[in-house]
Amino acid sequence: MSSSVKIKTLTIDERQVGAREDQTILDVARENGIKIPTLCSLKGLSAYGGCRMCIVEIAGTPKLLPSCMTTVEEGMVVTTNSDRIKKYRRSLLELYFSERNHVCSVCATNGYCELQSMAQEVEMTHVHFPYMYPQLDIDATHERFILDHNRCISCTRCVRVCDEIEGAHTLDIKDRGIDIRVITDLDHPWGESETCTQCGKCVHVCPTGALIERGKSVGEMSKRKQLLPYLTKMREAHE
């Protein structure tokens, strides 16, 4: 550690913890065994701050802030799991479910889905918002993989892994807000992509059934969760 990096002390959930000044609250919490739920964050990829599941309360700040994008400050008092936060997390998750067609029972990742397990974790029992039932396509043109927009939560893990780890940058996003879509190349069918290396990293970092391998039936698509940490570690070892 460089001697120029300063150490900050702060309180997370009534525990005194020390952190480097460039660390985020999420990093420090994880280092200290304090669990904060996330969907878009993934170790080995840059922070995105899109899913908002990692929101925390900071004393003196009326707004809830994403812990993955908020760096620590001296004397900060952080709460990660108040009733207010739990309520917001549940509502956020309900919005995810209402926004697209997440039908778990016939999904290839049923039983392996992070969105599904998050719903259990935050004790979501109902979706209180009206379902939008958007008419969305499936891109099944690729030889090995399928992109199902119905099950995408726009976390951009696939976009980031394709750019930051594989270096292909085949995947990207178009449009904003509720219209946001993951695209391949310049919004061409995936099967026609000249940049895709067919590495499959996007599939294995996808938290839901939006990206799956072809040929998988219901409940057969488990994701290789250790793939990215392994790759990151091996690359660091070679540097």
Place this chain on the structure above:
Amino acid sequence: MSRTITIEPITRIEGHGKITLMLNDSGTVDNALFQVTQFRGFEKLSEGRRFREMPSLMARVCGICPVAHLIAGAKACDQILAVKVPETGSLIREAINLGQIVQSHALSFFYLSVPDMVMGFDANPMDRNILGVLKKNPQMASDGIRLRKFGQTIIELLAGKRVHPAAIIAGGVSDPCSADVRDKILADIPEMLRIVQRNLDWYKQALNQNGTSSLRVSKFVDEIRTFANMKSLFMGLVNDDGELDFYDGKIRFVDSSRKIVADKLDPANYQDYIAEHVENWTFLKFPYYKPMGYPKGMYRVGPLARLNVVDRCGTPQADLELSEFRGLSSGAVLSSFYYHHARLIEILYSLEKLEQLLSEPAFTGNKTRAVAGPNNLEGVGMAEAPRGTLIHHYKVDEHGVMQWANLIIASGHNNMAMNHGIMQVARHFVKGEKIEEGMLNRVEAVIRAFDPCLSCSTHAAGKMPLKIELARPNGEVVHTLTQG
């Protein structure tokens, strides 16, 4: 004075429908309609989905017989893959399907129909149910529960869970069966065979009057005579030896004299011999045998039809029972009351067949699925569901994305026959100014004999309070009856 009677919903069947009886000035039934009033549109919502999701997606049509939809859906997908399912995969699928026949037939017979037989059609509706049977004949109620549980356990052991298992997939099944599981199922079969035999004996004896052994002299002789007792064609799948085959086989049609009208029809060409007629008063279509046209091409499916269609069952005890069943009529057995009898024989057959399948060395093999991508743009899957022949027909694009689906459900095939049946039974039993509950129960019971699954056949949902109204043409309600 003409008037209309509506029975809505019909009780002790799967799904929700209503019956409308139109009475003329002299108080007799002029017309009778079996109406299914809701729909869910599963065929439409499948468009745009991956074809591999189809078996599980379509199985959500029904919670009673999801396995039938899984089997027919997976068989349609096999054709899209253009593969032959490995022997082990086929054996396991077939065994799961038989498990479902056992559980569904047990539900239909013991839970839904036995109350009418044990308590009587005119008994108080408060007693005329499985709990009433439990009081009056506890052994029988317990037998029904035990048999149904056994069927459900087979599905759970071989497919992962009892309702909507995901193990039946395009190309085969996802998991092999261990020797332990096979032995566990085999160990229970002798007891189950005793249960079915005991209840077949009860059925044959208890329904007879004065201890006579002839089934034709039944204490339900009026019901037997009037419960959709009519000439029609019968359709079912038979194997190459003319035996019962719930999983595979080719289509055979016989007429009311059991003469073969058409045989060895390829399920894939079902549209050559089955067409669907639409009426504007029900969401349930009217399939008919195309070469004879509508309505002459009326046919029945399900247990009664299957036993009329086959040369033999193919298992020893069931064949003995079948030969007795054949004695009920010189040609085909025509009264739909005998669906109940046929159902018991089919449970017996299923148990014997299960024993045969599970004893095959290949049953515990490891190769349970064929792996391929979409190679055909179209697939038709056909199998015998508890209620009759089930057809799933899918069309996909070159990437395997669903473009179109058509489902013809067992209860749909029987639609014309059910409508004729309620007309026949209503004309016999429903008469006069005041509606007696027992009269209407018989009208419902004829539908119950077919054991239709309205959720399946129209993909209907919802529940309505039961209300029967007798109204004058000007809408004035002269009599109201509420049930259940």
